[in-house]
Amino acid sequence: MTQPWSSGYVADIAYIEGFYVQQSPARMALACLSGNVAVDFPGPDDSACYLELGCGCGIGALLTAASNPRWQVTAIDYNPAHIAIGAGLARAACIENIRFLEADLAQLAASREADLVPAADFVSLHGLWSWVGGDVRAGIVRLLGAKTRPGALVHVSYNALPAWQGAIGLQRLVYEAGRRSSGRSDLQAQVGLALAREIKEAGGKYLTESALAAELVDSTATMSHEYLSHEYMTANWAPSFHADVAAMMAQAKLDWTASANPLENFPELMLTPEQRAVMDRHKDPILRELIKDMCLPRQLRHDVFVRGARRLRNAERDAAIAQLTVVPVVTPGELQTRIQVPAGLAEMGEPLKTMMAAALRGPAKIGDLLALAPGRSNPVELVSVLVASQQCQIAMRADSAQPESANRLNRVLGRRVQSLAEARTVSGLASSRLGTGLAAPPLVQFIAARLLDGEREDKAEAWIETLSADIAPEKRDTVRSIVHTAVEQRVPILRRLHIVPD
Template sequence: MTAGNDWGGGYVTDLEYIEGYYSQQSPSQLVLACTLRGIAAELPGPGEPLRYLELGCGQGIGALVLAAANPAWKVTAVDYNPAHIAGARAVAAAAGIGNIDFIEADLSTLAGNEAARAIPEADFTSMHGVWTWVGPEVRAGIVRLLAEKVRPGGVVHLSYNALPAWQGAIGMQRLVREGGRRAALRSEAGVAAGLDLARALNAAGAHYLQTSPLVQHLLTATQELAPEYLTHEYMNAHWAPAFHADVAAAMAGAKLDWVATAAPLESFPSLMLSEEQRALYERFEDSPMRELVMDTCLHRQFRHDVYVRGARRLRAGERDERLAAMTLVPIVSPAELDTNLAVPAGTAEIGGGLKALMAEALQGPTTVGALMARHPGVSNAAELVAVLVGTNQAQVTAAGAPQAPSADRLNRYLGGRVRSLLGPRGASGLACSFTGAGLPAPKLLHFIVARMLAGEREDAAGAWAEALSQGLDEAGRQEVPAIIALALQQRVPLLRALGVVPA
């Protein structure tokens, strides 16, 4: 819906998308995904020049975090919506981020024009979610642009709503959009009306709503989600989930080879599939069929796929050498160690030598090789790294860099906008030069980091609690001091060790 104009071509343009940072977009996690699958990709070193391209950047927070954390990089971010680009440029200017360009462009026609010629050849490219929300002509334009701008050996991240997981909800999305656009001109009012219609039909016994477990989950879960997200997810005219094989076939038009998913645990069928499922998976050698089997077995609504333009296999033993050289950086405190792992049968508890390795890894940055050398009885370095990174307890880097002033400026700016804990949680990140990526962080941590960068210390927690309680009910206000105290105990020492807050 476009509020009375048609320049959006069926894409939502009258409501800006939510801000977000997603770790799967970071070069370090993409390199790890390639390495786990035995594909050559180089982990960027501190201060190493790198060219990063994001297509469909929304409000640009992910691109800004990466640019701020890595001032030697050249980051280019493209979006169709001028409101997104204007807002992203304003944040870049306010935080003094000079190594990023935001371009307003139509991806269906960008390839080959003057604006595209100015975009540097990319080492890493990311497209988060955009493939699901655009029409065939835009997808074709994306492929043309990738063919033009991804260097040989370049890595591409592409995420999208996946089939067959979304199969049962395709009818629901159409119902929400069609009902919503008849009920209201503005998209956010339309999606609310469309979801109300779907819930009413569900209550009235609508067969195709009641027989889909995914629809039943969504009808409840959407009550807690931000209207900005819901509008873009459900009100785009060209919304279409996709099978992995069809996306891979399209990417082949840019000479891109599918190599992995950016979710490290998904590189281990022994962890993701039951014994019977794994036997069927291993009947096939080609990756499209294997991924179809896995998508059929798992409840994988959203895929984060990794492609390489000219994938090169590592020599025997080289994968483990590269893993051993990586530095594991804990992003949670030792007290937060989580050894529960989702498996086909439910949840498995990690124990033994792997649990001991995980606990030691959270004590502080260390190379994978050094950690494994201290535990000679445990040999699977790949599984250790996949579990820690895949459960969001650690990140990998080539070697830690000191916090860049640009990272401090962005963190202070973003945290300075937090006025209360009220409202949608979002998925944001703190710029961290030590990891060369973003640290997943809720509003509370953004607020605390900004205050500490402004010179305040932990003894100001009482005033922080008062500020963050604005708009909360009494029960919520009572919880805030304890939430702050826990963050000061568990996360602030870690942020201090990484240089994100002052020593």
């Protein structure tokens, strides 16, 4: 059930803890460059201000602060429980360059509390836009207008139309059935979803003929209860068309640039030849995105906006991207050169395979990788494939030592992991080299904390005993296999990024 002060937003159960790499400054910068927009990227020793609106429990903001100790990070949420959790983690890790602020975004821009929010270079709103009412959205725009510097980058993710059209009825059914039952919002969501499953089993036309609704009814059975309560039990839930979001952001002088999911900026990988032929007859970028959304099952958009777009020629864009450094986040043995995309299975050609293999032995500059294939010069394609396939990330400080703030936070996050049976989403580990978090499941967080505490991999058997204390004996061998695989594949990456000592 919602709280009286929550304005219809779920506030009686905390949201899931998670890290989303699209919120990272480097990913925002790549989107801008891909969209031929100049970026003022902070240097290794520069300061910057990062702002997250609707921060939830604050994991992403904490990873940003710990990875960038010279930066100022502000994390804002309406739910005091979220702020308490985030602030508690900050205190436990002694992260001093982050401020958690409980505030109503509908009113914040005009309040005295706004003085506590410094002008931002990077802003992120993950999911918030879809779960709040029109007054809050308007307040967000006012705050962005007041608190973004010229050249600032803003990431906004939201449930997108028309892809979510097929599930609007499902959300309404779950919400209406749930709010008429008793208990917390997570229990209410389960009541509503149970009714949806009954209707589907009875052959209800909407839940059987709508592919998305039918898929969601089945997949929600294994999803986090915290996520389901926030997705389905908020009174103001509403997906959006990209054109409408772009129009509202324009009121804060923010121009849309591109997607924070790099491959989505390549029509040849997203659309069929026939679909591209239709889109290519139009030059307006907003209309082109609408055409793309009409062709793709893109339920969640990750849009990047800039305050004051400075357009680049292709040669200028390519030169800027060639200077980017990428670091591998998988081992060379995990190289993938076939990537599934909406247009089909993309098979990388031999020159691209050569460059990708070299990147996994990195760090490496994009320009140096391109030099391995003379005559081939498409830096946007190369960096997009490496990053989007989750084999590399952009390094903000390729040679940086890990600061103690990052080590402290990584210990705090890892020490909370007590069992592999815990149902937790993928979170992260702070990395100064990345300037953000490295996506890491609880097991990898646990291993990182143990290594930071001075233990070595030869303690893996003791780790297995700790992690499987509440797991059935017949499943211990599975746990042993999972732990040894993580040690073999993930620890070398943690060392390469200086997250753990050599």
